[in-house]
Amino acid sequence: MRAQALSARGGGALEDIMSLTPIGGRLFDGSGHKVTTASLREKKLHRDPITCITAYDYATARLVDEAGVEMVLVGDSLAQTMLGYENTLSVTMDEMLHHVKAVRRGVKNALLIADMPYGSYQVDAKDAILNAARFVKEGGAEAVKLEGGERRADLIRRIIDAEIPVAGHIGLTPQSVNVMGGYKVQGKNLTGIEQLMHDAVALDRAGVACLYLEGIPREVAAMITAEVTTPTIGIGAGPDCDGQVLVFHDILNLTFGPPAKFVRRYGDGAALVTNAVQAFRADVRSRQYPSDEESYHLPKDTRAALETVLARKRAMGR
Numbered sequence: 001m002r003a004q005a006l007s008a009r010g011g012g013a014l015e016d017i018m019s020l021t022p023i024g025g026r027l028f029d030g031s032g033h034k035v036t037t038a039s040l041r042e043k044k045l046h047r048d049p050i051t052c053i054t055a056y057d058y059a060t061a062r063l064v065d066e067a068g069v070e071m072v073l074v075g076d077s078l079a080q081t082m083l084g085y086e087n088t089l090s091v092t093m094d095e096m097l098h099h100v101k102a103v104r105r106g107v108k109n110a111l112l113i114a115d116m117p118y119g120s121y122q123v124d125a126k127d128a129i130l131n132a133a134r135f136v137k138e139g140g141a142e143a144v145k146l147e148g149g150e151r152r153a154d155l156i157r158r159i160i161d162a163e164i165p166v167a168g169h170i171g172l173t174p175q176s177v178n179v180m181g182g183y184k185v186q187g188k189n190l191t192g193i194e195q196l197m198h199d200a201v202a203l204d205r206a207g208v209a210c211l212y213l214e215g216i217p218r219e220v221a222a223m224i225t226a227e228v229t230t231p232t233i234g235i236g237a238g239p240d241c242d243g244q245v246l247v248f249h250d251i252l253n254l255t256f257g258p259p260a261k262f263v264r265r266y267g268d269g270a271a272l273v274t275n276a277v278q279a280f281r282a283d284v285r286s287r288q289y290p291s292d293e294e295s296y297h298l299p300k301d302t303r304a305a306l307e308t309v310l311a312r313k314r315a316m317g318r
């Protein structure tokens, strides 16, 4: 009924009216700028590789979005990269939300995904839905990600029922570090491969918007990618996934340690920052910073008046 009323008033089909809904300050007008869960699926169909990167603050969010990535993930890896925790287990909902809000302000076109931290979805489904809804309502996320395979399928269905797209994450799931006994590549034997296939199919059937595959053999990631309809986004999962994700701090050498095998460094952010800060300090110490051009000056007449006053004072003092 409402559709007909709108259609009659506007003279267009419902899709035309709906397509003028602004998303993240942009018109979702089909012009291909705003990435949605639907456009990710299109990309899989057209074998068009998807790029995802993590971002945790406004400045980096703007940079990665303007560089053209399709997806920005506010990963719980911020526990280590931004907050200096030992692993991802300590980061809280409120800490994650703080970063999601900042990233939201910087991202216009990419799909914004918020990672659900450890403890925010494992206890009960009601809590999980409320926490996922906070990321959408307060943080402006367009999807949430959670770790785990087939045992999460029912929960994922319930979150999707609450109108929140969900990204799955299987393989090496860092929130299970204590259970896995370290960060170990998963699916290296036949039992492990079978479990991963079950996990992938269960999450695909549950309706995930995409599926992150972390730390699994290339051959297994290729089988999953061929099997599921949802786009797979790999990290340490070889080149046959529908897309790839890397951590911002990894590609820029900002992690203070040796990189994992799958990390490719695209820049040396550590050297850039260190050199810039050392150069600044050297200029301060040698009084080369700031120069006269980098200083504010009095207007000519105020300066002349000030000189007159000072000269008078000097004369009186003599």
Ligand code: KIV
Pocket (backbone or CB within 6 Å): 054, 073, 074, 075, 076, 077, 078, 115, 212, 214, 235, 245, 246, 247
């Ligand atoms: O937290 C994170 O950055 C992630 C990606 C590595 C997939 O989960």
